[in-house]
Amino acid sequence: MLHFYLKIMVVFLLSCAAVAQDDAHALFSYNIHKNIKTYIKEANAAYERGDDKLGKKLFDSLIHNSLIGTKFDNFSFHRINKRRLFLNKIKKPVYLLTYSSWCLTSNGEISALNKLAKKYGKNIQIVVVFWNRKEEIKKIASQFNDPIEVCYAHETYNKDDYLVSTLKHTLGIPTTFLIDEGMNLIDIRRGGINLGDKMSYDQSFSLNYERFYEGISPLITNEDGFKNKEGISK
Structure with a gap:
């Protein structure tokens, strides 16, 4: 019986950890830090080439594809x-x-x-x-x-x-x-x-x-x- 309850407790703790991880991944901070380095690298390269249109497109992509809808x-x-x-x-x-x-x-x-x-x-x-x-x-x-x-x-x-x-x-x-x-x-x-x-x-x-x-x-x-x-x- 004790072994059974221990198994339930392990499953419960793992479920809580998964939920906590999902909540963290939904945060604005997680998503901005996850994507910002790639954006900065590509945007800087675009602006250095004088391609302002691409630079703006990259910014819009970051905002709409990675950040809007996240939990602040x-x-x-x-x-x-x-x-x-x-x-x-x-x-x-x-x-x-x-x-x-x-x-x-x-x-x-x-x-x-x-x-x-x-x-x-x-x-x-x-x-x-x-x-x-x-x-x-x-x-x-x-x-x-x-x-x-x-x-x-x-x-x-x-x-x-x-x-x-x-x-x-x-x-x-x-x-x-x-x-x-x-x-x-x-x-x-x-x-x-x-x-x-x-x-x-x-x-x-x-x-x-x-x-x-x-x-x-x-x-x-x-x-x-x-x-x-x-x-x-x-």
Whole structure:
């Protein structure tokens, strides 16, 4: 009888291990680290040849064939004067933007994001993460409205190394992640808008508003507010 129960226990433990392995393989972090080296090698070769079209095709292939549909990791980020923010504690879709202080922001960009956060904050959570130390982002963080969670992470900080290597050192800066309320990754968008030196504030605001609006749209569970878009005003 004891031998029988031992056999059952072994089968149970093996089943649990298989489930845990399947869960790990479903994670965004597993799939990005599994595929990123091949992508970087092939994309770099394409761009060195001047084949931008192939470079974009390779990026789209990585995103759509390997990453979309994965389960986004429960990463946590430092917040200024608050406890760490854990993604799985946010019970609504997340629009996660990653920046570094030296690449942000174009004129009107923060204002456009603030307006959208105020308008759709009940439906989604906007999270902005800077790959910087705390003292480097205090000033710029104060420009974001309260509905936006402004966070930071740096490889020299405790617990941030894997986070930085997974989100920053793979797809670059800036990158945006669209995550639904079940922590499923539904899209990744890279880059911003190259506005040039002569772009007025009004033009910049409008272009950035449209860009952010387009990104936020798929995350809204109740899309009624998107059927008849109101005019853009500052």
